[in-house]
Amino acid sequence: MTIDANRLQPMANAIRALSMDAVQAANSGHPGMPMGMADVASVLWSRHLKFDPARPDWTDRDRFVLSAGHGSMLIYSLLHLSGYARPTMDEIRNFRQLGSPCAGHPENFLLEGVECTTGPLGQGLAMAVGMAMAERHLNAKFGDDLVNHRTWVVAGDGCLMEGINHEAIGLAGHLNLGQLIVLWDDNAITIDGTTDLSTSENIKARYEATGWHVCECDGHDFEDIDRAMEEAKADPRPSLIACKTVIGKGAPNKQGTSATHGAPLGPDEVAAAREMLGWDAEPFVVPDDILTDWRATGEAGRDALGEWEARLSASPKKAEFETQMAKVGDTAAQAIEGHIRALAIEPQKVATRKASEMALKPLTEAIPQLIGGSADLTGSNNTKTPSTLPMTADDYSGRYVYYGIREFGMAAAMNGMALHGGVVPYGGTFLIFSDYCRNAIRLSALQKVGAVYVMTHDSIGLGEDGPTHQPVEQVMSLRVVPNLNTYRPCDTIETAECWALALSTPETPSVLALSRQGLPQLRGEGDENWSADSNSCAKGGYRLRSASADRKVVIVASGSEVALAVDCAEQLEEAGVGTDVVSMPCTELFDAQSDAYKADLLPKDALIVSIEAGATLGWERYTGRGGLNIGIDKFGASAPAGDLFAHYGFTADTIVPQIQNSLNN
Ligand SMILES: Cc1ncc(C[n+]2csc(CCOP(=O)(O)OP(=O)(O)O)c2C)c(N)n1
Numbered sequence: 001m002t003i004d005a006n007r008l009q010p011m012a013n014a015i016r017a018l019s020m021d022a023v024q025a026a027n028s029g030h031p032g033m034p035m036g037m038a039d040v041a042s043v044l045w046s047r048h049l050k051f052d053p054a055r056p057d058w059t060d061r062d063r064f065v066l067s068a069g070h071g072s073m074l075i076y077s078l079l080h081l082s083g084y085a086r087p088t089m090d091e092i093r094n095f096r097q098l099g100s101p102c103a104g105h106p107e108n109f110l111l112e113g114v115e116c117t118t119g120p121l122g123q124g125l126a127m128a129v130g131m132a133m134a135e136r137h138l139n140a141k142f143g144d145d146l147v148n149h150r151t152w153v154v155a156g157d158g159c160l161m162e163g164i165n166h167e168a169i170g171l172a173g174h175l176n177l178g179q180l181i182v183l184w185d186d187n188a189i190t191i192d193g194t195t196d197l198s199t200s201e202n203i204k205a206r207y208e209a210t211g212w213h214v215c216e217c218d219g220h221d222f223e224d225i226d227r228a229m230e231e232a233k234a235d236p237r238p239s240l241i242a243c244k245t246v247i248g249k250g251a252p253n254k255q256g257t258s259a260t261h262g263a264p265l266g267p268d269e270v271a272a273a274r275e276m277l278g279w280d281a282e283p284f285v286v287p288d289d290i291l292t293d294w295r296a297t298g299e300a301g302r303d304a305l306g307e308w309e310a311r312l313s314a315s316p317k318k319a320e321f322e323t324q325m326a327k328v329g330d331t332a333a334q335a336i337e338g339h340i341r342a343l344a345i346e347p348q349k350v351a352t353r354k355a356s357e358m359a360l361k362p363l364t365e366a367i368p369q370l371i372g373g374s375a376d377l378t379g380s381n382n383t384k385t386p387s388t389l390p391m392t393a394d395d396y397s398g399r400y401v402y403y404g405i406r407e408f409g410m411a412a413a414m415n416g417m418a419l420h421g422g423v424v425p426y427g428g429t430f431l432i433f434s435d436y437c438r439n440a441i442r443l444s445a446l447q448k449v450g451a452v453y454v455m456t457h458d459s460i461g462l463g464e465d466g467p468t469h470q471p472v473e474q475v476m477s478l479r480v481v482p483n484l485n486t487y488r489p490c491d492t493i494e495t496a497e498c499w500a501l502a503l504s505t506p507e508t509p510s511v512l513a514l515s516r517q518g519l520p521q522l523r524g525e526g527d528e529n530w531s532a533d534s535n536s537c538a539k540g541g542y543r544l545r546s547a548s549a550d551r552k553v554v555i556v557a558s559g560s561e562v563a564l565a566v567d568c569a570e571q572l573e574e575a576g577v578g579t580d581v582v583s584m585p586c587t588e589l590f591d592a593q594s595d596a597y598k599a600d601l602l603p604k605d606a607l608i609v610s611i612e613a614g615a616t617l618g619w620e621r622y623t624g625r626g627g628l629n630i631g632i633d634k635f636g637a638s639a640p641a642g643d644l645f646a647h648y649g650f651t652a653d654t655i656v657p658q659i660q661n662s663l664n665n
């Protein structure tokens with residue numbers, strides 16, 4: 001059913017009324033954007049978006065991403081009006097209050113229908129690129145019958161101005177993601193005022209130059225909006241629709257100004273807007289006839305869902321499709337079992353980045369959901385395997401993405417892919433450039449997305465490239481992010497174990513911090529019969545070597561420094577000082593263990609020493625006040641790795657006397 005334009009006007013005004021009233025009630029929020037984009041959104045939801053409010057988890061639904069997350073009342077209004085179970089009107093009434101799912105910015109974990117968390121400008125659009133990639137990939141595997149949907153984005157001037165926009169649209173243009181349509185709220189207003197204060201860019205030309213289809217419309221003319229959407233749908237390229245809008249449209253004295261961007265309109269202006277819009281209803285009341293029209297917007301989607309379900313039941317690919325959409329589960333651990341057992345018999349001295357590649361081979365073979373990639377460091381990150389062929393505009397079935405030098409864009413796209421479902425993304429870059437994509441990693445954690453970041457060259461051990469490339473504070477700073485597991489494995493077997501763990505936490509992202517330099521294999525004894533239950537890294541830290549003499553010292557280390565800890569322990573043992581070595585690949589998992597387990601590993605009556613080639617801040621938590629923290633609290637330098645480790649004091653000959661000293665004091 002097509003709802004005609006004269007009925008769309010009151011529907012759009014319902015969004016305006018809810019938005020200004022909710023912001024007014026909260027005395028906080030952003031009425032301008034939802035009021036300005038109400039007309040565009042009404043056309044999208046009533047005529048184009050494929051969705052069924054009763055089945056927000058339907059895999060073949062269109063994705064709607066509100067990249068301009070500050071305009072959250074737009075999506076809350078749309079979800080409520082079109083008949084999603086939530087938010088209820090009471091929840092909208094409690095906009096921005098504790099306990100309401102109508103949070104200041106839309107959160108994917110609070111409401112179904114919110115496909116991703118937005119607010120950090122630019123990232124919503126960049127995540128939408130990942131969603132569109134996942135869609136095309138699954139389409140290539142399962143065909144139009146099972147996977148064929150669009151990704152719609154509402155983005156503001158801010159989303160287009162952010163640097164990440166360049167990365168995201170470059171990737172989308174290159175991959176020719178024709179099912180991606182961005183609705184630009186082209187209101188020429190940001191917080192500080194008109195956009196000419198800060199930009200002279202020809203945005204449309206930039207998008208065109210990047211391989212996008214670009215068109216425009218009057219964002220307050222329903223038929224013109226509809227025409228532009230039809231045009232965008234018909235074009236095989238990704239589309240940008242510049243929707244010319246008036247921010248705060250409907251507020252007679254404030255519309256068109258930044259005053260409507262992020263502050264309540266005030267009671268007088270709200271009353272004046274009611275007058276201008278001809279909206280007589282009380283706050284938080286939507287007249288029945290308007291609500292009825294809104295509730296009808298999901299009808300076409302419900303029919304489409306029914307037809308899709310029939311196609312799925314009849315499809316010969318049904319079982320394969322269901323496996324693809326399911327969680328990875330135990331498959332990862334099973335996939336590496338043989339690999340670890342073989343390593344136990346035939347140890348290998350390789351860099352952990354190489355060990356990661358070795359683990360990825362069976363993992364990518366066994367897990368069809370895995371889609372790898374790298375930000376132009378494939379040969380350094382060792383992220384590509386024989387099972388992962390390139391994903392290209394001509395063949396989306398590939399499982400390897402050449403992201404180009406776009407770390408932030410890559411991480412955001414990975415979030416989008418993971419949120420889309422049916423794929424599990426991993427992507428690589430140098431650990432130092434985790435800072436380039438840090439906010440997207442943070443959003444992985446906040447959104448409960450199980451993306452895996454393969455971050456190689458994890459310390460001064462990378463050597464000659466020097467301090468710009470040598471992580472010092474990165475590993476510790478990633479440990480600080482809530483709901484993010486940072487793994488720093490010490491050898492081939494730990495690396496495989498950490499991979500299995502990373503793939504077993506679909507709601508927690510992981511960073512694998514991996515070495516450039518070769519490392520001896522320390523594990524193997526007892527691993528000949530390795531199975532999922534014997535994953536030593538699962539507890540985050542474990543005793544790798546036990547003291548022979550009376551235990552006086554426990555050395556805790558991670559990654560490349562574990563071998564050094566073993567050397568130190570051997571020297572101490574020779575001097576009669578009993579020393580345990582605890583390998584600590586993941587402090588977050590260790591922190592989650594019982595007090596008894598922690599006390600057993602890090603007993604109070606021993607001197608506890610940490611060794612990690614990075615910031616020492618934070619290690620006191622494990623070594624205590626009397627402990628010793630060996631690390632690097634300054635920048636590195638350019639030199640061969642061996643020289644650097646010696647220069648920065650990472651040799652047994654330098655460390656053992658410090659430990660002896662501490663024992664004697
Ligand atoms: C990365 C980031 N930087 C800054 C902000 C703060 N901020 C929120 S909205 C906004 C202005 C956005 O302007 P525009 O996208 O044009 O939105 P409009 O005013 O048109 O609603 C800013 C600077 C943010 N949310 N994210």
Ligand SMILES: [Mg+2]
Nearest residue numbers: 157187189190
């Ligand atoms: Mg704007």
